[in-house]
Amino acid sequence: MFFHIQKLINPIAADEPDPAAANILQEGLGGQFGEMRTMMQYLFQSFNARGDAKPFKDLIQGVGIEEISHVELITTTINMLLDGSAQSPGKTPKGKARKAAVPGSGGSTPLDVALIAPNTHHFIVAPQCALPVDAAGNPWNGSYVYASGNLVLDLMYNLMLESTGRLQKCRIYEMSDNKALRSTVSYLIARDHAHELAFAKALESLGVNWGKVLPIPNFDATQYPEVKKLMDLGVHRTQHHFRLDDSEMGKIFRGSSPANDGFEIETTEEPPEGAPVTALPERPEEFAPGLTPELMEMVAAVRDFK
Secondary structure, X not given: OOOOOOXXXXXXXXXXXXXXXHHHHHHHHHOOOOHHHHHHXXXXXXXXXXXXXXXXXHHHHHHHHHHHHHHHHHHHHHHHHHOOHHHOOOOOOOOOOOOXXXXXXXXXXXXXXXXXXXXOHHHHOOOOXXXXXXXXXXXXXXXXXXXXXXXXXXXXXXXXXXXXXXXXXXXXXXXXXXXXXXXXXXXXXXXXXXXXXHHHXXXXXXXXXXXXXXXXXXXXXXXXXXXXXXXXXXXXXXXXXXOOOOOOHHHOOOEEOOOOOOOEXXXXXXXXXXXXXXXXXXXXXXXXXXXXXXXXXXXXXHHOOO
């Protein structure tokens, strides 16, 4: 079973709405190498694990549980990049916001930003929110998940998955200077690096010379200022197991880094501190008005109940 805290695993920087940035970030969410895939792959591998290999199961599952938080983080970032874009001057074909007591009254087009947005489903299927799709609008596909039951094969595939995911996120970083997008992508670049190290260390402990078969991509992510700040803090050298009971992840993820950079890696008992989650506002133009006064009164009664 799982437990949840209503916090984001990392803060999201504030910036203007940007539907184009939201759409490229969809690849990091619902793409073949996105966060939905890593989450489902590692969880299925751990749920289906056979034999007495608890330290390895704990490591794979710990990373998988973290990926749930990454899905939450990247989804929330996409929501921030989309929400309010219909009222954002310069983001619509006519270059100005439209406000009316009744959305669309008098022939107005309060959602015409969708005509120039890369993914109109963000405004038609969802009320300016994330979708479980990639940047081309293709739905996330369960066939992406690789869970063979062979521990070495699964770990090798996971290392490849994290390496490709980090590579793609570096490309996404270079596509937009939106602060919200970059704060989240930078964090995910650093954490993908940590997961590369986790699976590489696990392979090393099994005697697999992964470095000659599947080397970690050789590029310096510290050239990105936001990533450097995180890596200077050692964000890529720690793992959290997110367990309330006993975890044996620390038997694997410890000691010298498999990146051979002179640093040590460690498993920590305490999870990340987290960041506040802000509720999305009402969007009348999307017919997503929120709660009626009557429902608000009932919600308040439940909230204040002791």
